[in-house]
Amino acid sequence: MRKVDLCLSSEGAEVILATSSDEKHPPENIIDGNPETFWTTTGMFPQEFIVCFHRLVRIERLVIRSYFVRTLKIEKSTAKEPVDFEQWIERDLVHTEGQLQNEEIMARDDHATYLRFIITSAFDHIAAVYSISAEGVAVSDLS
Amino acid sequence: MVKLAAKCILAGDPAVGKTALAQIFRSDGAHFQKNYTLTTGVDLVVKTVPVPDTGDSVELFIFDSAGKELFSEMLDKLWESPNALCLVYDVSSEQSFNNCSKWLEKARAQVPGSSLPGVLVGNKTDLAGRRVVESAQAQAWALEQGLECLETSVKEMENYEAPFRCVAKQFHQLYQEKVEVFHTLV
Numbered sequence: 555m556r557k558v559d560l561c562l563s564s565e566g567a568e569v570i571l572a573t574s575s576d577e578k579h580p581p582e583n584i585i586d587g588n589p590e591t592f593w594t595t596t597g598m599f600p601q602e603f604i605v606c607f608h609r610l611v612r613i614e615r616l617v618i619r620s621y622f623v624r625t626l627k628i629e630k631s632t633a634k635e636p637v638d639f640e641q642w643i644e645r646d647l648v649h650t651e652g653q654l655q656n657e658e659i660m661a662r663d664d665h666a667t668y669l670r671f672i673i674t675s676a677f678d679h680i681a682a683v684y685s686i687s688a689e690g691v692a693v694s695d696l697s
Numbered sequence: 698m699v700k701l702a703a704k705c706i707l708a709g710d711p712a713v714g715k716t717a718l719a720q721i722f723r724s725d726g727a728h729f730q731k732n733y734t735l736t737t738g739v740d741l742v743v744k745t746v747p748v749p750d751t752g753d754s755v756e757l758f759i760f761d762s763a764g765k766e767l768f769s770e771m772l773d774k775l776w777e778s779p780n781a782l783c784l785v786y787d788v789s790s791e792q793s794f795n796n797c798s799k800w801l802e803k804a805r806a807q808v809p810g811s812s813l814p815g816v817l818v819g820n821k822t823d824l825a826g827r828r829v830v831e832s833a834q835a836q837a838w839a840l841e842q843g844l845e846c847l848e849t850s851v852k853e854m855e856n857y858e859a860p861f862r863c864v865a866k867q868f869h870q871l872y873q874e875k876v877e878v879f880h881t882l883v
Binding site for chain 1: 698699700701702703704756758778780810811868871872875876878879882883
C-alpha cells in the first residue's frame with residue numbers, strides 16, 4: 555500500500571463543512587496542496603471544519619500549518635456519514651511570532667473516514683489554517 | 698464578500714444609556730425605553746451591519762451587561778474574548794466619563810496581547826443645559842487611548858447607529874490587516 559498525503563483534494567479529500575468562509579479564503583484552501591493559500595476564521599471562537607476522505611484511511615502522522623491558533627481539538631469518525639465523532643487529539647499550540655505554526659502529531663495508526671478540526675481559542679481575533687496533511691494509507695473504499 | 702462576526706461588549710457606568718442604545722439600534726429606532734430598568738446579568742442584541750464601500754458585513758453580537766458590575770467577577774466571564782468595545786458615558790455626568798478609563802482597562806485586560814477596536818460614546822446630548830463633559834475633552838482622551846469618539850442622543854434618536862457602524866468598520870479593518878499578515882507569512 556502506497557503511503558500518501560491523504561488530506562489533499564487531488565487524493566479525493568473534501569472539506570464538507572466550515573463554520574466561516576471568506577470567498578477569498580475558502581476552506582478548500584486547506585487541502586488544495588498549495589502552501590500559500592489559507593482559510594481564515596471570520597469571527598468568534600470556536601470555529602471548525604470537517605474533512606471527508608470518502609474512504610477509510612489509516613493515519614500515521616498529521617501536520618497542521620496555521621497561524622494564531624491557540625487550542626485545537628481533533629475528532630474522528632469511521633462512519634459512512636459525518637456522525638459519531640469521538641474525541642481524538644487536543645493540543646495547545648505555541649504562538650510563533652512572524653512564522654507559521656507547524657504542529658506535528660504522530661498518530662498510532664488510527665482509522666478515520668472523517669476528521670473534525672475545532673479551534674476553540676486563538677491568540678488573536680482571527681486565525682488561519684494553511685494546510686493539513688495526513689500521512690497514511692487508504693484502507694478501503696466506502697461501499 | 699465576507700460576513701464577519703464580532704462580539705461587541707457595551708461598557709460604562711449604570712444609567713448612561715447602554716441598554717437604551719442597544720435596544721434602539723436593535724429596533725431601528727422604534728423603541729426608546731422611557732423607564733429606566735437596571736440591567737442584571739446580560740442582554741444580547743444580534744444585528745448585521747454592512748461595511749460601506751465593500752460587499753462585506755459584520756454580524757455584531759452586542760453584549761449589554763450590567764453597569765453596576767464593574768468590579769464583579771461575573772463580568773470577566775461575560776466579557777470573555779471580546780472583538781470590539783463600545784464604551785458609553787453620559788455627557789451630563791463627569792463621574793461616568795472619569796470611570797471610562799477603568800472600564801477600558803477592564804475590557805483590554807480580556808484580550809492581552811491583541812488590540813481591541815473600540816468607540817467612546819457620549820450619550821444624552823439632549824441634556825444640553827446639563828452638559829459637563831465637553832466634546833473636545835472626550836476627543837482628546839479617546840485619541841490618547843486609540844478609540845474612535847462620537848456623541849449620541851438615544852432619546853432624540855440621533856446618531857444611534859454610528860457607534861455600531863464604527864466598531865463594525867474597525868473590526869473589518871482589523872480583519873483585512875490580519876489577512877495581509879497571513880499573506881506575508883508564506
